[in-house]
Amino acid sequence: MQKIRDNLSQLRQKIQQLLQKYQRDPAAVVLLAVSKTQSVAAIETAVLQGQYRFGENYLQEALPKIQALKAYQLQWHFIGRIQSNKIKDIAENFAWVQSVYQLKHAQRLSQQRPAGLLPLNVTVQINIDREPQKAGIMPEDALNFAQEVVKLPNLRLRGLMGLPAAHPDFMAQQQSFKALQAVYQRLKEQGLPLDTLSMGMSDDMEAAIAQGTTLLRIGTAIFGQRDP
Numbered sequence: 057m058q059k060i061r062d063n064l065s066q067l068r069q070k071i072q073q074l075l076q077k078y079q080r081d082p083a084a085v086v087l088l089a090v091s092k093t094q095s096v097a098a099i100e101t102a103v104l105q106g107q108y109r110f111g112e113n114y115l116q117e118a119l120p121k122i123q124a125l126k127a128y129q130l131q132w133h134f135i136g137r138i139q140s141n142k143i144k145d146i147a148e149n150f151a152w153v154q155s156v157y158q159l160k161h162a163q164r165l166s167q168q169r170p171a172g173l174l175p176l177n178v179t180v181q182i183n184i185d186r187e188p189q190k191a192g193i194m195p196e197d198a199l200n201f202a203q204e205v206v207k208l209p210n211l212r213l214r215g216l217m218g219l220p221a222a223h224p225d226f227m228a229q230q231q232s233f234k235a236l237q238a239v240y241q242r243l244k245e246q247g248l249p250l251d252t253l254s255m256g257m258s259d260d261m262e263a264a265i266a267q268g269t270t271l272l273r274i275g276t277a278i279f280g281q282r283d284p
């Protein structure tokens with residue numbers, strides 16, 4: 057658990073250094089700790105270091121953790137593949153869903169969002185490198201899709217989430233993120249009130265910061281390598 061504390065404080069320093077390096081506002085980026093496969097105790101260690109936002113990919117795994125940590129009033133983001141039969145639980149238990157790329161999922165998330173809660177924050181998942189095996193909206197379809205999602209009453213469309221191809225080199229990473237940034241700017245120019253560009257993970261964080269990310273999704277660099 058000491059390792060998690062050290063990782064988190066080093067990561068925060070690194071993010072601040074990179075924001076400075078790329079001449080960005082020190083408050084321009086928020087950190088989402090991706091806690092899939094991590095124990096309640098590991099998450100709690102991060103919470104006690106001031107970490108507030110957590111991302112989970114699998115509903116069954118997430119629900120008991122959300123329940124166990126309820127007293128901390130954390131902000132939970134669903135970042136995994138949405139299954140139709142899990143939508144009600146997702147709409148009831150998360151503050152954000154980042155992996156929206158089917159209109160019927162968006163519609164049902166809106167329908168199932170409980171009346172007593174704030175609107176569910178969503179980002180549209182973009183298949184930025186057009187990989188056939190990867191889910192997400194193609195860049196050229198992003199505007200039409202976002203214009204449908206923004207109409208849904210119990211959702212609040214916040215922006216885009218990108219899962220680029222795993223590029224080993226910094227230049228290629230930057231190119232993917234630059235393309236996503238361009239889609240994001242185009243949607244904003246069309247009048248969509250977006251404030252969130254979710255891009256960058258442990259291995260491509262610098263490229264994402266250089267290209268304007270506002271939300272980093274980081275697992276390994278906080279919690280260490282996940283068990284397969």
Ligand SMILES: *Cc1c(COP(=O)(O)O)cnc(C)c1O
Nearest residue numbers: 090135257258273274275276277
């Ligand atoms: C697992 C995961 C991450 C975190 O990846 P790391 O390389 O461990 O930082 C980020 N985003 C999504 C969608 C993920 O599934």
